[in-house]
Amino acid sequence: MAKTVDPRDIRWFGPLWRRVALAAVMAGWCFMEYLGGNDFWFFMTLVVLGYLIWKLFIDFPTAADIAAFQDEQAKAAAAQAETPASEPDTSEKDK
Numbered sequence: 001m002a003k004t005v006d007p008r009d010i011r012w013f014g015p016l017w018r019r020v021a022l023a024a025v026m027a028g029w030c031f032m033e034y035l036g037g038n039d040f041w042f043f044m045t046l047v048v049l050g051y052l053i054w055k056l057f058i059d060f061p062t063a064a065d066i067a068a069f070q071d072e073q074a075k076a077a078a079a080q081a082e083t084p085a086s087e088p089d090t091s092e093k094d095k
Helices: 007-013 016-036 039-058 065-081
Strands: none
Touching: 007 016, 016 039
16 A cells, blocks of 8 residues: 655654654544533544544554655656756747
C-alpha cells in the first residue's frame, strides 16, 4: 500500500512526540465531549481521532520510505540541472 502522507508534512510530523501529543489532545477532546453528553461531537471527534491514528501511526511513512522519496527528489533535481536551458530566440523575424 502506498503511503499517502504529503512529503511536506513529514518534516513536521516526523518526531514521534508530536504525533503522540496531537493524538492525546484529540483523545482528550473526545473524552470531554463524551463526559458532556454531546453525542454528535463525541462521534465527530472519535472519527477524527480514528483518522488521525490511521494517518499518523499506521499509514505514516517509514524511514526507508522517506529516504527513497529524498533520493527520488535528488535524482530529479540532478536530471533537471543536467538538462541545458533553452537559449532565447534571437531571430530577427520580429524586427
